[in-house]
Structures are given as structure tokens and as C-alpha cells.
Amino acid sequence: MANYKYRRKYFPLRNSIEVEENHKGNYGAKGQKRKDKKKATQEDIERQNQWNAEKNLRRLINNNFGPDDWHMVLTYEKDKRLVVEAARKAVKRFLAAMRRDFKKLGYELKYIMVTEYENKAIHHHIVIQNIIVGQTTTAKLVKKNWEYGRPKFVPMDDTGEYKDLAEYLIKETSKTFKKEGNPNKLRYTRSRNLEVPEPIEEDMYKHEFKNEPEALPGYYIDKDSVVEGENKVSGKPYRYYTMIRLRTASDHEGIEIEDDLYQQTADKLALLSAKKKRKRKKR
CATH class of the missing domain: 3.30.70 (Alpha-Beta Plaits)
Incomplete structure (x- = not known):
């Protein structure tokens, strides 16, 4: 069985899909000790809290x-x-x-x-x-x-x-x-009736960070949204980006839209979501 150490999270929104790629958090191979955790400064904590607040609010609005x-x-x-x-x-x-x-x-x-x-x-x-x-x-x-x-x-x-x-x-x-x-x-x-986007996960390998992120069918990647780096605590790579839904055939760089493109993406995310639910039931 493949030993995936990284994950890709999709956050489907009205007109876009936000993606987070990062390490699962179980640092080190089996039997290895975890590296000493670096203590976050107050400035680090405030910056992270600010970023999380902006991210969560953005997704709610979108x-x-x-x-x-x-x-x-x-x-x-x-x-x-x-x-x-x-x-x-x-x-x-x-x-x-x-x-x-x-x-x-x-x-x-x-x-x-x-x-x-x-x-x-x-x-x-x-x-x-x-x-x-x-x-x-x-x-x-x-x-x-x-x-x-x-x-x-x-x-x-x-x-x-x-x-x-x-x-x-x-x-x-x-x-x-x-x-x-x-x-x-x-x-x-x-208001309590707002729809909070739920993440849909899939496994990924570290070497995938070497490749440019690929958009799902019916979407294109907003290049300005791509953020890449290494976690200051773990040293592991991460990447965030947003895929924008194509609305017309000439919406982005002449990409042609076929009727079933959005359905292909919807089917993929539905399968991943069902897989996640099955894993929860087994626990």
C-alpha cells in the first residue's frame, strides 16, 4: 500500500475551488523521533490567526x-x-x-x-x-x-x-x-444559514510539488493566488491556490468548454467525498 505523507484539500465554492496541499503532520518515518518543535513567537501566532480569519471569511463570502x-x-x-x-x-x-x-x-x-x-x-x-x-x-x-x-x-x-x-x-x-x-x-x-464549505481530501506524494498545479476540468488556476513555501516548524513544503470556474469559451486564454467538464469535476469530488465518509465509518 502506498505510504502517502501529503494531502490535497479541495474547498468547493460557488465559482471557484480553493486548494491546500501540505504534509499530513505525522513527521518522520516509523520509528524516527519527531524533530523538536520550534516555539512560535507572538507575532507568528497573530499573523497565523489573521491569515486564518481572512481565509475563513473569504470562503464564507465567496x-x-x-x-x-x-x-x-x-x-x-x-x-x-x-x-x-x-x-x-x-x-x-x-x-x-x-x-x-x-x-x-x-x-x-x-x-x-x-x-x-x-x-x-x-x-x-x-x-x-x-x-x-x-x-x-x-x-x-x-x-x-x-x-x-x-x-x-x-x-x-x-x-x-x-x-x-x-x-x-x-x-x-x-x-x-x-x-x-x-x-x-x-x-x-x-446568520446561521450560511453554507460553510467542507474540505474534500485526496492523498498526494511529495514529488508532486515539483510540478505546476493542474486545474480540474472546467476551471483555470488563478496564477496570482499560488502561494508556495516551507512550514517553519516542520520544514515540509506546502502550496495553496485557487481554481476559477470558466464561464464562457473565451473566458481564459481561449480554453474551450465542453458541456460535461463541470460534471467531470463534480463526479471526482463526489467520489473523494464518499471515500472520506467510508473511512470515517471504519474508525
């Missing part, structure tokens, strides 16, 4: 929101500004009102929210889905339910990739998140 949805900012007029705890309750009431209005229209409210108040006036960033039912829209409902100021709306672009937005939101709230006594406790809050 998997649940898309073109024509909104990134909006709820602000407070000067004479209506609230202290932090009161603002937390105000935005909670706002979201409850939005949830009721959406339900009346046959929708479930989906959102991700971050709050910032350190070194600036308190405000809330919210990524929210856009609905249109007759004359009723998300924007109109927001204006009806937010009584403290004028909301600012920015439409999500048509790429379906919101890496920059996720990084901005995490960076925007980094000071507030670390502040002692922060009532929010979390970097961001979200």
Missing part, C-alpha cells in the same frame, strides 16, 4: 454571496451616536427586523457583519443578499429599518471572488477585536 448582493455600511448621525453596548443592541434589533421582513417575502436573511469603533466613529459593515420582490428591495428594507443614519451601499462585483473584501473587513476590525472588553467577542457575526 460561497454565499455574489454579483448584485450588497456590501453596506451602517453609520450613525452625529446626534444619534451610541456607546458600544447600545450600538450592539441597536444593530441586533435591526437584523431582527430585516429577518422578519425577509420571512414575509419568502426569503431567509443571509448576512455577515463586522463592527468597528476603535479610533473612529462606530459603524457596521454588513454583507447581505439582495432581494427584489415587486417594488420591495433589500436597500429599501435597510433604509426602513435603520433609523440612526444613512446606509451606504456598494454592489458586489461580478467576479464572484471577494478576497480583497475579506482582507479589508478583517483588517478594519483588527484593533476593535483585540480591545479588552469588546462585547462582540468575535471578529465577525453571521
Whole structure:
């Protein structure tokens, strides 16, 4: 039986698939002692936490929101500004009102929210889905339910990739998140109905890192997304990259799209997922 020491994780999203390739973590061959673990500095820990927060938020946004949805900012007029705890309750009431209005229209409210108040006036960033039912829209409902100021709306672009937005939101709230006594406790809050992407794994060999990553059928690799290096603790190689879904025959470097390409990839990931479930049952 092949002794695979590395793994490839696929994270299927709406319009892309993120890939992580790294060592499984069982360092050394059987009978060999593991190398002494290097102690991570506080700076290393904070950098890793920041990277993980950006990664998780990016995947949530990419998997649940898309073109024509909104990134909006709820602000407070000067004479209506609230202290932090009161603002937390105000935005909670706002979201409850939005949830009721959406339900009346046959929708479930989906959102991700971050709050910032350190070194600036308190405000809330919210990524929210856009609905249109007759004359009723998300924007109109927001204006009806937010009584403290004028909301600012920015439409999500048509790429379906919101890496920059996720990084901005995490960076925007980094000071507030670390502040002692922060009532929010979390970097961001979200509705419970968001789809969290589950990884699908396959085994791989170390020598595969020598080759350029290959895109699955119906996708191309975003070259700017490729990150390669060695783990500072283990010295083992890793690689991360994103595969973007092709939408038209001329979408990327003239690659031709056949009807069954997406199905080929879906079938491959389904098989890997089923294999993983079988392994779990055997344990």
C-alpha cells in the first residue's frame, strides 16, 4: 500500500475551488523521533490567526454571496451616536427586523457583519443578499429599518471572488477585536444559514510539488493566488491556490468548454467525498 505523507484539500465554492496541499503532520518515518518543535513567537501566532480569519471569511463570502448582493455600511448621525453596548443592541434589533421582513417575502436573511469603533466613529459593515420582490428591495428594507443614519451601499462585483473584501473587513476590525472588553467577542457575526464549505481530501506524494498545479476540468488556476513555501516548524513544503470556474469559451486564454467538464469535476469530488465518509465509518 502506498505510504502517502501529503494531502490535497479541495474547498468547493460557488465559482471557484480553493486548494491546500501540505504534509499530513505525522513527521518522520516509523520509528524516527519527531524533530523538536520550534516555539512560535507572538507575532507568528497573530499573523497565523489573521491569515486564518481572512481565509475563513473569504470562503464564507465567496460561497454565499455574489454579483448584485450588497456590501453596506451602517453609520450613525452625529446626534444619534451610541456607546458600544447600545450600538450592539441597536444593530441586533435591526437584523431582527430585516429577518422578519425577509420571512414575509419568502426569503431567509443571509448576512455577515463586522463592527468597528476603535479610533473612529462606530459603524457596521454588513454583507447581505439582495432581494427584489415587486417594488420591495433589500436597500429599501435597510433604509426602513435603520433609523440612526444613512446606509451606504456598494454592489458586489461580478467576479464572484471577494478576497480583497475579506482582507479589508478583517483588517478594519483588527484593533476593535483585540480591545479588552469588546462585547462582540468575535471578529465577525453571521446568520446561521450560511453554507460553510467542507474540505474534500485526496492523498498526494511529495514529488508532486515539483510540478505546476493542474486545474480540474472546467476551471483555470488563478496564477496570482499560488502561494508556495516551507512550514517553519516542520520544514515540509506546502502550496495553496485557487481554481476559477470558466464561464464562457473565451473566458481564459481561449480554453474551450465542453458541456460535461463541470460534471467531470463534480463526479471526482463526489467520489473523494464518499471515500472520506467510508473511512470515517471504519474508525
